[in-house]
Amino acid sequence: VQLQASGGGLVQAGGSLRLSCAASGRTFSSYGMGWFRQSPGKEREFVAVINWSGGSTYYRSSVKGRFTISRDNAKNTVYLQMNGLKPEDTAVYYCAAEKTLATPTMSVYGMDYWGKGTLVTVSS
Helix, strand or coil: CCEEEECCEEEECCCCEEEEEEECCCCHHHEEEEEEEECCCCCCEEEEEECCCCCCEEECCCCCCCEEEEEECCCCEEEEEECCCCHHHCEEEEEEEEECCCCCCCCHHHCCEECECEEEEEEC
16 A cells, blocks of 8 residues: 655644645555654654544653544545644644554554655644
8 A cells, every 4th residue: 555645834832733645555444554653863652543443542751632544535535633732742744554453553663664754844
């Protein structure tokens, strides 16, 4: 599966952005999906994951209540709605896919496919 993330940009602290990740192929609903991010000098980290149906979601603690992951299997797309953005959210955001019908891993090493990132910059 090929993944293409979009929607990044420059936003002031407290603002909102919505990231999208479009997937190719006809088996999108067979994949758990995730968003990860990487800041300069830091390791890539888990942000949020969603299972194949959209019925289960998990978030890192620092974004819980501010970010929402969702998916539209008819459009082969996963979203990350980011509200209340903070400067520490600045990073390149990547979407990833894991071929599983179970809860997807929250580990970088467990994902099977990665898209190119989209840069999110939050100014103070």
